[in-house]
Amino acid sequence: MCGVVVDLWWDGRDGVDGSRAGCGPAPDQGAHVIDLNAVRADTPASIERVFLDSAGSSLPPRQVLDAVIGHLRREAEIGGYTAGRERADDLEAGYGVFADLLGAEPDEIAFTDSATRSWLAAFDAVPLTAGDRILITEVEYAGNAVPILHRAREVGATVETVPSDALGQVDVEALKELLDERVKLVSLVHVPTNNGLVNPVKEVAEAAHEVGALVLLDACQSLGQLPVRADELGVDLISGTGRKWLRGPRGTGVLVVRRSAREVLRPRLVDLHSGEWVSPHEIRLREDARVFELWECSIADRLGLIAAARYALDLGLEQIRRAVADRADRLRRGLAELPGVVVRDIGEQRSGIVTFTVAGRRVVELRDELAGHGVVVSTSHAGSTLLDMTKRGLDEVVRASPHYFVEPAQVDQAVEAVSRCAR
The missing domain is CATH 3.90.1150.10 (Aspartate Aminotransferase, domain 1)
Incomplete structure (x- = not known):
């Protein structure tokens, strides 16, 4: 390669x-x-x-282009469903590739059509009720702040901002002062979109877990330029995109859902891929991270995303x-x-x-x-x-x-x- x-x-x-x-x-x-x-x-x-x-x-890189364009041509030759079945093993192997990339297990990986979709799917599954608290940082991205504020208003939760320290990153000591058992989620941007800083992730995760809060890491700008490993950072959820530093196609994303977090989350946007219809009035949802995936996706783009991850791992x-x-x-x-x-x-x-x-x-x-x-x-x-x-x-x-x-x-x-x- x-x-x-x-x-x-x-x-x-x-x-x-x-x-x-x-x-x-x-x-x-x-x-x-x-x-x-x-x-x-x-x-x-x-x-x-x-x-x-x-x-x-x-x-x-050309390897990503070859993967995407090659599969689109194959779909034109034999149809999308048949072409997809031909690549079933490669698609399945992609979960292992991203597990290696992100310091997770294959059953903790889900693929989506964007970092936004990944982040929203995870956030929407966090149980929130009146009186709950959500903590964000001063470098929160609007793509996260809008749904956070929208949902908080709907359920009666509060949104509070953790101050930054003198250098600009999240002040971990100030975070500890804000944490209590009512904090259900800490939304942390790893690398902000508008400045050069890198936030201290592991320290935030350790503090949040002391009170049982989940940590959702927005790795949109870090995945592909920095090592982003769930096992080292200690966060519960990681959202990322393919189109930025990972050099994959647009319209691709990834979500890491740690096994421990799956016991807490309540996925709401589900379909026949996320679960199965087992009787006229009963469904059974998947027990792995793929419960956050939907049936329809671009197979060509996903193959390109997997190729981009392999390229990064090889380098x-x-x-x-x-x-x-x-x-x-x-x-x-x-x-x-x-x-x-x-x-x-x-x-x-x-x-x-x-x-x-x-x-x-x-x-x-x-x-x-x-x-x-x-x-x-x-x-x-x-x-x-x-x-x-x-x-x-x-x-x-x-x-x-x-x-x-x-x-x-x-x-x-x-x-x-x-x-x-x-x-």
Whole structure:
């Protein structure tokens, strides 16, 4: 699929193999690092432009394209049902692939058509009644906040915000002060959509479990750029998408439901895949995570999602993390040196998302102007992360998210493009 090389480190400034100037820490002696030439050959569009929008929708490698397009062609030849039966074993194996990726068991994995669908299915199954409490953080995403506030209003629950610490991530000590037996759910965003921080997940989970609360981790922006393992993080539920850092197709998602959480959850959106009709007035729901799946799905896209997960596992999650951190740190340093440019990232641990503003420029105009220079970025606005953006006095930011397939020289090219726009 894609190769690795041993003891190869790309020079962060001049592109010469073997030098570490400006790259940060080198990998451990003998560690495998990503073969940049190989992954770029798998991603031709990464050569044509400086692609810095993996936090939006990344570029899939050719292996993912082959899986999706190949199956669509097969459906055109013999029909969707027959083509699906041909790939039954591959689809079943996908649960094991994602179990490996996410530190879970195969029966704790469910596939959906988006991170939103995964998150909503899990949240909707959390039993809530009047007087219950839901805790969110200051970097909660609007896609979660809207259904949380909507359902809380319906059932009479309350929604409270856990303060952030001085560095921007959730304040675990403040969380502990808020926790009691009425807290039924802690909604935690692993990597926010609008800044560079990574929240401390394990500490939050340990504190929440002291009072019996469930922890639903939104890993939409972390899955595919950071190791996300349920067995290490200790959370009860994880929602994720295929289209971002995992480099899978749009319209794909995954949900992790730990066995311990299944005893508490009450799935409400079910169909003939989630359960079976055993008598005229009786049904029997599945006992594994697939109770959160629905019958109809795109087989082609799911095969592409599984191919994307295999691709990431073959490269190595730690190797991906290092490469993304290298590109993002390089971009932050370059932008911070430009007059009129302010890097807006917060947090003690930083992710691959780099946000910034340019004095006197609207972010949408910057995005479009950078596209004219061959640099692809996106934007983030206050409505998507209202609490955080309001607290920091921001209406909008430019969001750049370099993946491992971006050359260090391309990062410098992006910095130069921003410099031209700022002038």
